[in-house]
Amino acid sequence: xxxxxxxxxxxxxxxxxxxxxxxxxxxxxxxxxxxxxxxxxxxxxxxxxxxxxxxxxxxxxxxxxxxxxxxxxxxxxxxxxxxxxxxxxxxxxxxxxxxxxxxxxxxxxxxxxxxxxxxxxxxxxxxxxxxxxxxxxxxxxxxxxxxxxxxxxxxxxxxxxxxxxxxxxxxxxxxxxxxxxxxxxxxxxxxxxxxxxxxxxxxxxxxxxxxxxxxxxxxxxxxxxxxxxxxxxxxxxxxxxxxxxxxxxxxxxxxxxxxxxxxxxxxxxxxxxxxxxxxxxxxxxxxxxxxxxxxxxxxxxxxxxxxxxxxxxxxxxxxxxxxxxxxxxxxxxxxxxxxxxxxxxxxxxxxxxxxxxxxxxxxxxxxxxxxxxxxxxxxxxxxxxxxxxxxxxxxxxxxxxxxxxxxxxxxxxxxxxxxxxxxxxxxxxxxxxxxxxxxxxxxxxxxxxxxxxxxxxxxxxxxxxxxxxxxxxxxxxxxxxxxxxxxxxxxxxxxxxxxxxxxxxx
Numbered sequence: 001x002x003x004x005x006x007x008x009x010x011x012x013x014x015x016x017x018x019x020x021x022x023x024x025x026x027x028x029x030x031x032x033x034x035x036x037x038x039x040x041x042x043x044x045x046x047x048x049x050x051x052x053x054x055x056x057x058x059x060x061x062x063x064x065x066x067x068x069x070x071x072x073x074x075x076x077x078x079x080x081x082x083x084x085x086x087x088x089x090x091x092x093x094x095x096x097x098x099x100x101x102x103x104x105x106x107x108x109x110x111x112x113x114x115x116x117x118x119x120x121x122x123x124x125x126x127x128x129x130x131x132x133x134x135x136x137x138x139x140x141x142x143x144x145x146x147x148x149x150x151x152x153x154x155x156x157x158x159x160x161x162x163x164x165x166x167x168x169x170x171x172x173x174x175x176x177x178x179x180x181x182x183x184x185x186x187x188x189x190x191x192x193x194x195x196x197x198x199x200x201x202x203x204x205x206x207x208x209x210x211x212x213x214x215x216x217x218x219x220x221x222x223x224x225x226x227x228x229x230x231x232x233x234x235x236x237x238x239x240x241x242x243x244x245x246x247x248x249x250x251x252x253x254x255x256x257x258x259x260x261x262x263x264x265x266x267x268x269x270x271x272x273x274x275x276x277x278x279x280x281x282x283x284x285x286x287x288x289x290x291x292x293x294x295x296x297x298x299x300x301x302x303x304x305x306x307x308x309x310x311x312x313x314x315x316x317x318x319x320x321x322x323x324x325x326x327x328x329x330x331x332x333x334x335x336x337x338x339x340x341x342x343x344x345x346x347x348x349x350x351x352x353x354x355x356x357x358x359x360x361x362x363x364x365x366x367x368x369x370x371x372x373x374x375x376x377x378x379x380x381x382x383x384x385x386x387x388x389x390x391x392x393x394x395x396x397x398x399x400x401x402x403x404x405x406x407x408x409x410x411x412x413x414x415x416x417x418x419x420x421x422x423x424x425x426x427x428x429x430x431x432x433x434x435x436x437x438x439x440x441x442x443x444x445x446x447x448x449x450x451x452x453x454x455x456x457x458x459x460x461x462x463x464x465x466x467x468x469x470x471x472x473x474x475x476x477x478x479x480x481x482x483x484x485x486x487x488x489x490x491x492x493x494x495x496x497x498x499x500x501x502x503x504x505x506x
Contacts, residue, residue: 010191016178017117017146018197023176025114025144029486033080035173036142040073040080042169043133043162050161054127057155059295059333064261068128075135075433075454079142082435082456086488088112088463091479096470097495105498106470109480112463114144115225116199119192121213123204124154124297125264131155132162132182135439135453136202136227141170143462145200147180150189154298159184194220200462203228204266204453207358207444214447227461228447229440231358232387233270234428237375237411240275241394241402242425250392251283254364255291255322257427259338262294263362264301267388267428270358273375276344276368281321284340284366288322293335296361302326302334305361309339312363315354317347321366342366345373348382356382376410379418385442385449388428389415398424418442420452 006014027035043050047069054065082088089111097105118140123130130136132149140147151159163182170180183192193201193216201217201224203210210228217226238250257269274280296302306326312318324339339362348355348367355365369375379389391411396402415422420441431439437455440446446453451461473481479488 006191006195010183010188013148013181013183014117014192014195014197017148017181020146020176020178021114021116024146024179027144027175029084029086031174032142032144033083035170035175036076036080036083036138038173039133039141039166039169040076042165043069043076043128044073046165050128050158050165053158053161054155057158058124058127058297060127060261060297065128068126071433072128072133072138075129076133076138078433078435078456079138079459082459083142084486086479086486088456088459089479089488090460090465090491091488092491092493093480094493095495097498099496099499101498101501108467108469109471109476110465110467111477111480112460112465115462115464117146117148117197118200118202118462119148119150119189119198121150121189121201121203121205122152122159124152124301125261125266126204127152127155127158128162130204130453132159133166134204135433135458136204137180139453139458140200140202140462141179143459145462146178148192148198149180149182150192151182151184153184153186156184190216193217196220196222198224200224201226201228202453202461203230203447205230207231210447211444225461226447227451227453229266229387229453230444230446232266232385232441232445233356233358233383234267234386234388234390235379235383235415236269236272236390236392236427238272238274238278238392239394239397239404239408240277241397242392243274243278243280245394247280248283248286251280252287253427255284255287255338255340257429258340258364259288259291259294259362260429262296262336263338263364264297264360265429267431269364269390269428271356271365271367273345273367273369273378276370278366278368280366281342285322288324288338288340291338293327293337294362296334296336299328299332299334301360302328302332302336305336305359305363306334308357308359309361309363312355312359312365313339313341315343315347315351317351318343318355324362326361336362338362338364340364340366342368345369345378352382374407374410376407376414379411379414383418385445386419387439387441387445388421388423389419390423390426390428391415392425420445420449
């Protein structure tokens with residue numbers, strides 16, 4: 001697709017980002033880490049000013065939003081340590097080998113370098129953790145790429161206020177000018193994405209929106225990687241033995257996970273599969289009845305939730321376990337209480353086109369499965385990719401000491417093939433910010449199923465590999481030199497090793 005000249009204001013933003021790319025990539029890991037920590041500290045120090053803005057614009061609670069600020073700061077500090085550690089560089093060293101199995105091998109050394117300017121389309125439902133100071137923004141900066149955030153229209157004032165805090169911290173830390181900037185507007189975001197100086201994109205939001213942006217990124221004359229987190233229904237499978245052991249605890253955890261933040265979480269459990277004699281109705285009602293109504297993020301999301309909820313509840317064979325509800329105030333804002341409905345597996349199959357899509361809000365579907373029905377095939381039959389999949393097992397089942405172990409192992413394998421995170425005896429909301437985390441999955445959970453937007457592996461999305469051949473040490477990045485002054489882990493293929501490749505397996 002052809003690109004048009006940018007309006008003056010956008011041209012200045014993109015030009016500044018492009019000019020910052022080389023000096024930012026040249027910053028030392030230690031300098032970049034110190035800048036990230038300064039950003040994290042500044043966010044926490046500004047929390048008292050930022051959280052009230054977020055509450056007004058999103059309707060989320062003070063506790064939830066304060067927790068998000070802390071989460072964002074922790075994640076940024078985690079990335080600071082990862083930048084200095086350098087494991088994400090995947091440094092590989094293959095020394096000159098005159099006895100290589102295929103002839104003389106030159107000296108080859110491989111690392112990763114920043115992509116260049118990246119545009120991040122912020123999310124609505126996490127105004128800190130997946131927005132201006134969120135995981136994608138943090139990973140882009142940690143990778144050494146200039147960042148342009150396309151602010152979400154659901155919290156514009158917060159976006160500008162948060163960006164101001166971060167930019168000031170980056171400037172005070174001595175980072176090059178304009179390594180972080182913000183733009184507003186749908187058309188403006190697309191215009192930035194199509195500019196040839198932009199080398200990557202990130203997104204958190206709807207399937208439709210993410211697919212449209214991914215298609216734009218791929219249809220450019222020079223396509224760029226686009227990492228989108230889109231939709232997920234996060235199926236949960238509960239065995240009869242687990243219900244027998246802790247029925248009330250499972251019901252309570254389920255309701256808490258469904259209703260938290262009014263169900264506006266990408267990891268909300270949308271479907272829970274249980275034996276048809278589950279006996280959960282009373283426990284679910286007991287857990288759901290005290291849950292107070294919660295405002296949805298904005299009128300558009302509230303209206304979409306109301307329509308989706310009405311469609312599902314009007315489907316033949318669907319019954320209300322806990323009806324909940326939604327009301328609208330004079331400003332069009334929607335206030336919801338959790339809704340849990342149940343249906344037979346046959347009903348779900350018959351109305352799969354209506355029922356299997358994500359509901360963005362505090363609603364979940366309980367699927368009653370006939371005794372003797374294997375859970376494993378249901379993953380591939382009913383769902384595409386997901387961020388998570390969960391199993392609830394009894395203590396004996398968890399220990400592998402039951403007759404149904406083979407069937408449970410098949411279920412875990414089926415989930416593994418279609419989800420980025422497999423949970424046991426828990427609930428998928430509350431994504432731990434930790435190096436080993438995967439927050440991604442096959443389409444439509446993400447546009448590229450090898451990626452994650454949480455955990456230290458998120459940095460590698462915004463870098464590309466480069467190999468140096470027969471380079472003198474003075475021209476090599478520090479992590480590829482023989483003296484390895486940074487102490488980065490190196491994978492070395494010693495000279496002569498190729499003569500024995502595969503010999504252990506004869």
